[in-house]
Amino acid sequence: MTVYQATVSAPVNIACIKYWGKRDTKLILPTNSSLSVTLDQDHLRSTTTSRADPSFDKDKLWLNGKEESIQPGGRLSTCISEMKRLRASLELQNSDLPKLSTFPVHIASSNNFPTAAGLASSASGFAALVASLASLYELPATPSELSLIARQGSGSACRSLFGGFVAWEMGSAPDGSDSLAVEVAPREHWPDIHALICVVSDDKKGTSSTSGMQRTVETSTLLQHRIAQVVPARMSAITKAILQRDFPEFARITMQDSNQFHSVALDTDPPIFYLNDVSRAIIALITEYNRTAGTIKAAYTYDAGPNAVIYAPKENIKEIVELLLHYFPQAEPFADPFALGVDKQGKLP
Numbered sequence: 001m002t003v004y005q006a007t008v009s010a011p012v013n014i015a016c017i018k019y020w021g022k023r024d025t026k027l028i029l030p031t032n033s034s035l036s037v038t039l040d041q042d043h044l045r046s047t048t049t050s051r052a053d054p055s056f057d058k059d060k061l062w063l064n065g066k067e068e069s070i071q072p073g074g075r076l077s078t079c080i081s082e083m084k085r086l087r088a089s090l091e092l093q094n095s096d097l098p099k100l101s102t103f104p105v106h107i108a109s110s111n112n113f114p115t116a117a118g119l120a121s122s123a124s125g126f127a128a129l130v131a132s133l134a135s136l137y138e139l140p141a142t143p144s145e146l147s148l149i150a151r152q153g154s155g156s157a158c159r160s161l162f163g164g165f166v167a168w169e170m171g172s173a174p175d176g177s178d179s180l181a182v183e184v185a186p187r188e189h190w191p192d193i194h195a196l197i198c199v200v201s202d203d204k205k206g207t208s209s210t211s212g213m214q215r216t217v218e219t220s221t222l223l224q225h226r227i228a229q230v231v232p233a234r235m236s237a238i239t240k241a242i243l244q245r246d247f248p249e250f251a252r253i254t255m256q257d258s259n260q261f262h263s264v265a266l267d268t269d270p271p272i273f274y275l276n277d278v279s280r281a282i283i284a285l286i287t288e289y290n291r292t293a294g295t296i297k298a299a300y301t302y303d304a305g306p307n308a309v310i311y312a313p314k315e316n317i318k319e320i321v322e323l324l325l326h327y328f329p330q331a332e333p334f335a336d337p338f339a340l341g342v343d344k345q346g347k348l349p
């Protein structure tokens, strides 16, 4: 008996230009383009196994061993049915193919890091889901084509289909057909940039990105300024900085954009606070570190949670880790030690 099964893993990505706001909530079309770095090591990944079998009674999904319901018309169901649709059109072209599009699928996904703690678990999760179904169905789709489907699971997931430096172009088509991820530069273009993940708290976040974004779109005037006046120029400037490997410029834009995203959260009614005192202390520390160096040696950025991600050239990482551990001695700050080049104690190997 043939077993139809595939396992694929996908990494987390951390945005330098933040996506915040939807112009279409069903298709997940953003109010601005965004740009991220995909973390490329073994930590911070989702691994997903999909299996199609005619004996299954319905589609099912387990997340970290717990069954999740697949709501009709919901995001999981949309991604699964879009992938089945692509498989069905392949089967139409080649009648020798087994009719996997008609079989129910069982999907098991697990994260090797805390789920929903502002560590972009939905990004790696939906990217791995779509990639594992693409592998199961042997689809000839490009990462950009798959990003169109992953986007409908979780917006930021579309960027995790590529490694390296990735843009999500917001597009303008009402059907979302041009709102997709594209590679800005592969990881090898600038391997010197490392990411330090400082887990300030691994609690589940208070305001989900979905409800937070909706409230921001409805109430924030600062968001309107951001999407019209600020992000387009920042997208071009950071792309140029990446292509020229200009770390101070890359870092400056990254920090400014994180600050503006959290300002927009605060400008929401009622306001949303994702940062806590430790997050703000890390901002102060990195600011002081750069000021005393007389140049920008590190950049902080925060998603919808209190955890800091610090981007820095490899040569600065040891110094930054020592600084962080000096001021936060209780910390077990690094969820991604391999990517960072440090072990759990913060020591370089």
Ligand code: PMV
Residues within 6 Å of the ligand: 014, 015, 017, 018, 019, 020, 034, 120, 122, 123, 154, 155, 156, 157, 209, 210, 303, 304
């Ligand atoms: O894809 P979502 O709905 O989890 O939204 C992610 C939003 C941020 O992480 C805050 C920013 C981003 O661009 O990843």
